[in-house]
Amino acid sequence: MTQPLLLGCIADDFTGATDLANNLVRAGMRAVQTIGVPKAPIEDVDAVVVALKSRTIPAQEAVAQSLDALRWLREQGCRQIYFKVCSTFDSTPAGNIGPVAQALADALGADFVCVTPAFPENGRTVYQGHLFVGSVLLSDSGMRHHPLTPMTDANLVRVLQAQCPQSRVGLVPHEVVARGPEAIGERIAALRSQGVRFGIVDAVGNQDLMALGRAIADAPLVVAGSGVAIALPANHGLSPSCDAARLPPGEGASAVVSGSCSSATQEQVREFIGRGLPAFEVDALRVGAGGDVAAEALRWADQHLGQKPLLVYSTASPEAVKAVQQSLGGTRAGELVERTLADIAAGLVRRGVRRLVVAGGETSGAAVQALGVRQLRIGPQIDPGVPWCHAQAEACGGAGLHLALKSGNFGTPDFLTKAFDLLP
Numbered sequence: 001m002t003q004p005l006l007l008g009c010i011a012d013d014f015t016g017a018t019d020l021a022n023n024l025v026r027a028g029m030r031a032v033q034t035i036g037v038p039k040a041p042i043e044d045v046d047a048v049v050v051a052l053k054s055r056t057i058p059a060q061e062a063v064a065q066s067l068d069a070l071r072w073l074r075e076q077g078c079r080q081i082y083f084k085v086c087s088t089f090d091s092t093p094a095g096n097i098g099p100v101a102q103a104l105a106d107a108l109g110a111d112f113v114c115v116t117p118a119f120p121e122n123g124r125t126v127y128q129g130h131l132f133v134g135s136v137l138l139s140d141s142g143m144r145h146h147p148l149t150p151m152t153d154a155n156l157v158r159v160l161q162a163q164c165p166q167s168r169v170g171l172v173p174h175e176v177v178a179r180g181p182e183a184i185g186e187r188i189a190a191l192r193s194q195g196v197r198f199g200i201v202d203a204v205g206n207q208d209l210m211a212l213g214r215a216i217a218d219a220p221l222v223v224a225g226s227g228v229a230i231a232l233p234a235n236h237g238l239s240p241s242c243d244a245a246r247l248p249p250g251e252g253a254s255a256v257v258s259g260s261c262s263s264a265t266q267e268q269v270r271e272f273i274g275r276g277l278p279a280f281e282v283d284a285l286r287v288g289a290g291g292d293v294a295a296e297a298l299r300w301a302d303q304h305l306g307q308k309p310l311l312v313y314s315t316a317s318p319e320a321v322k323a324v325q326q327s328l329g330g331t332r333a334g335e336l337v338e339r340t341l342a343d344i345a346a347g348l349v350r351r352g353v354r355r356l357v358v359a360g361g362e363t364s365g366a367a368v369q370a371l372g373v374r375q376l377r378i379g380p381q382i383d384p385g386v387p388w389c390h391a392q393a394e395a396c397g398g399a400g401l402h403l404a405l406k407s408g409n410f411g412t413p414d415f416l417t418k419a420f421d422l423l424p
């Protein structure tokens with residue numbers, strides 16, 4: 001029989017889900033990320049992170065999807081639920097964090113819920129309820145201009161209160177957190193007795209997150225960025241070890257597909273080509289003119305597939321990208337290139353590639369869709385924020401494939417070759 005899950009997580013977007021799962025694995029939990037709500041139980045795992053795409057959809061839909069995920073997680077025996085939200089609290093007064101947190105708390109009968117997007121390792125700290133991004137208040141950071149979720153108020157007590165008019169929101173200030181788990185517990189009890197249901201928790205360093213993690217060991221619900229994840233495995237007697245990150249051995253051909261044009265990726269592509277490894281450039285203008293560039297790339301790949309990685313890339317300089325966008329239109333250019341690279345990724349896997357690195361956030365999303373990936377077991381970290389995963393994917397039948405999804409500016413210059421050296 002499958003063991004009950006120790007922790008059930010609901011993430012409001014895909015990369016946030018990976019970030020959370022990566023932190024859980026680093027702290028000793030075996031974690032699987034699923035794309036949407038799974039249909040069946042998952043074996044040999046401590047935590048499941050259900051990735052939704054609910055950050056900016058209408059609140060009612062976000063609530064319905066989150067409750068669906070909650071139902072499945074509870075069926076798997078989870079006693080604690082982690083609602084993962086953005087570390088910059090990407091959510092305006094009309095946003096979804098409050099309504100979803102409220103609905104989950106109601107469903108779980110949770111009368112008090114700690115809320116904190118703090119992740120000091122990544123420069124996200126909360127002090128007196130105010131969220132800082134690096135050294136500046138959230139409302140002074142670039143997030144104030146975010147196209148979908150502009151953040152003009154850094155006071156999270158106020159932001160969350162505006163989203164949850166039916167509940168009271170309070171604060172667990174740093175002076176309390178710094179005194180440790182017992183003090184946090186006392187503050188929670190005091191707030192609860194005053195009828196406060198949500199408490200924004202200050203945290204400016206890892207020790208604060210560790211204290212909070214101990215204080216909420218028995219809480220049915222926590223609402224947080226990925227930071228609190230570093231503290232929860234210890235509540236189950238788990239500690240950092242390589243075991244949690246163990247994946248099946250890698251076999252089959254290796255490939256990289258890159259649609260990221262970020263400067264780190266440009267350097268990584270240059271480095272890969274500089275090593276004399278095989279590389280095929282996808283010409284975005286030819287894609288726009290209707291050429292079947294995916295078929296050409298796959299014919300080329302047939303000559304080069306093997307243990308050594310090959311690279312198919314559309315990565316280009318800002319000037320080249322601008323020229324393509326002027327010719328095709330920005331949105332259309334992006335979509336056409338994403339679709340072409342996704343078709344190439346799926347074609348490579350059908351040809352036997354079982355170790356695949358995809359560079360680019362949007363490009364990864366398109367590739368995951370084309371590959372029919374339903375779930376990812378999170379493995380060892382290649383560079384901060386980018387783990388190897390083992391994916392169950394329709395494109396390769398039951399055996400699965402190793403996949404690393406790298407968003408634009410992540411990774412050292414030798415990432416595209418180093419990644420393959422890190423797989424057994």
Ligand code: ADP
Nearest residue numbers: 260262314316324334337338360361362363408
């Ligand atoms: P990153 O994570 O670096 O932002 P993304 O994959 O999220 O990378 O975004 C890159 C976008 O640029 C995608 O929409 C991709 O299709 C598009 N793109 C990639 N190469 C080119 C190119 N040569 N010309 C125009 N657009 C491109």
